[in-house]
Amino acid sequence: NSTRYEVSVKLDGSSITNYGVLKTDIDGDTSFEIGVCSRNLDLKLDQEGNTFIDMSKKNGLLEVINLMQEEIAIQGEMIAPKIQGNRENVPYPQFHVFKIFDIKTQEYLLPQERISKFNQIQHFAKTHGIQLELYHVPILHTSVTLNDLGIATMDELLQFAEGQSLNHKLREGVV
DSSP: OOOOEEEEEESSSEEEEEEEEEETTTTTOEEEEEEESSSEEEOTTTTOOOOHHHHHHHSSSSHHHHTTTEEEEEEEEEEEESSGGGTTSSOOEEEEEEEEETTTTTOOOOHHHHHHHHHHHHHHHHTOOOOOOOEOOOEEEEEOOOOTTTOSSHHHHHHOOOOOOOOSSSEEEEE
């Protein structure tokens, strides 16, 4: 098979999304709104003590999205001391990006576009004096076929998925 894949490490945490979207009210007035979602819920930004909200406010990403005024949803894995047993042994909550969704076009950015947007966000924060703490999931291969990896069977694929994670000797898997 000649299908090419990006291969990244599956981190063991909890799914999180930070977004910015243009809203139009019934009078036709528009406003730019930022938000945070867990896997299934759009959370309220005033929920103090909620790990998703607290981390999203502290890491600078919501501030960057708000200043950029770009309709975008940044999806990732939150790994933290009180999530999934803290398999990665991190001292505080961290946001690791794995997808970026363009809300206007209703499309996920392709891997190269996602990396470019991730870098653009990092640069924007730096040039605007925002202390941004945002990571990307580890990428093992940017463009590879199963043939390139020598994988022909399901057993070989499962064996490939095993390996080192960020801070743990065994990763949860690969994506």
